[in-house]
Amino acid sequence: MAVEVVRVAALADLPPGRLLYVEVDGLPIALANVGGTIYAFGDSCRHEGGPLSAGALIGETITCPWHGWAYNVRTGKSIVPPVGLRIPTYPVSLRDGEIFVTIEWEE
Ligand code: FES
Numbered sequence: 001m002a003v004e005v006v007r008v009a010a011l012a013d014l015p016p017g018r019l020l021y022v023e024v025d026g027l028p029i030a031l032a033n034v035g036g037t038i039y040a041f042g043d044s045c046r047h048e049g050g051p052l053s054a055g056a057l058i059g060e061t062i063t064c065p066w067h068g069w070a071y072n073v074r075t076g077k078s079i080v081p082p083v084g085l086r087i088p089t090y091p092v093s094l095r096d097g098e099i100f101v102t103i104e105w106e107e
């Protein structure tokens with residue numbers, strides 16, 4: 001397992017309540033600012049791959065723009081049926097106004 005800490009965006013580009021799409025070596029990631037706390041999670045919906053970063057963020061809930069599946073951005077767990085699915089989540093750190101995401105790559 002290789003662990004990589006990657007700068008993905010400037011904090012100034014992600015105001016509270018907003019979403020941002022980033023890619024790390026081809027891995028699609030969505031960033032969400034929930035009241036000043038930044039979360040990072042897989043951008044692809046578990047249903048048919050809809051782009052979650054283009055969805056609606058209300059509190060900790062992201063709703064897919066394609067057919068309305070919803071997930072908690074903190075836990076990655078789906079909150080509408082089929083409950084129990086989850087999207088990947090990634091640890092976030094902030095340094096000098098920059099957002100970093102930690103990714104564990106399978107080797
Ligand atoms: S692709 Fe997300 S709900 Fe269908």
